[in-house]
Amino acid sequence: MQHYRTHLHDEAGTAALGAALAHALAPGLIIYLHGDLGAGKTALTRALLHAAGYVGHVKSPTYTLVEPYTVTLAGGPTGVMHFDLYRMASPDEFLDAGFREDFNNSNICIVEWPERAAGVLPPPDIALFLSVAGAGRDVELQALSAKGSQCLDRLRFAPNL
Numbered sequence: 001m002q003h004y005r006t007h008l009h010d011e012a013g014t015a016a017l018g019a020a021l022a023h024a025l026a027p028g029l030i031i032y033l034h035g036d037l038g039a040g041k042t043a044l045t046r047a048l049l050h051a052a053g054y055v056g057h058v059k060s061p062t063y064t065l066v067e068p069y070t071v072t073l074a075g076g077p078t079g080v081m082h083f084d085l086y087r088m089a090s091p092d093e094f095l096d097a098g099f100r101e102d103f104n105n106s107n108i109c110i111v112e113w114p115e116r117a118a119g120v121l122p123p124p125d126i127a128l129f130l131s132v133a134g135a136g137r138d139v140e141l142q143a144l145s146a147k148g149s150q151c152l153d154r155l156r157f158a159p160n161l
């Protein structure tokens with residue numbers, strides 16, 4: 001599957017999509033999360049991490065730019081790096097912080113506000129777009145690589161419309 005689009009009625013719908021994504025993940029995936037402030041990018045990531053077995057608090061990486069997690073995937077530990085680049089002053093900051101090294105075959109990288117690091121950020125396997133629609137959210141997922149397409153093929157999500 002290359003493309004998937006649906007409506008998320010409420011926050012529980014966003015959480016259900018995050019959980020479904022958690023079960024479709026593979027090491028090395030890069031996921032860009034697009035959407036305005038308050039669209040639900042962090043809410044989705046929080047649900048994903050909890051469904052992947054992370055038990056602690058998932059806070060927004062607003063000021064730290066990145067929060068690292070370890071989850072168990074297919075029996076082994078996998079790093080999940082949750083970025084929020086909204087407050088990055090320039091793409092150089094991304095390079096200076098050494099963030100490029102976090103994008104490797106063993107980590108999963110989830111990036112809010114990828115636009116802020118245009119030109120230095122590795123390309124995504126999946127681009128996800130969230131937008132406010134009535135009281136809920138519209139969401140669109142695009143696979144942009146074979147790996148991203150395989151992930152969407154594994155996605156089992158039936159929202160309550």
Ligand SMILES: Nc1ncnc2c1ncn2[C@@H]1O[C@H](COP(=O)(O)OP(=O)(O)OP(=O)(O)O)[C@@H](O)[C@H]1O
Pocket residue numbers: 008009010011012013014035036037038039040041042043044060084086112135136137
């Ligand atoms: N499907 C939904 N319908 C209605 N409200 C939702 C839905 N999903 C999430 N929300 C609400 O939208 C808000 C999303 O906040 P969140 O911090 O996740 O946004 P964000 O996209 O990460 O914003 P930022 O760019 O500031 O980091 C939360 O208040 C959450 O309860």
Ligand SMILES: [Mg+2]
Pocket residue numbers: 041042043060084112
């Ligand atoms: Mg956020």
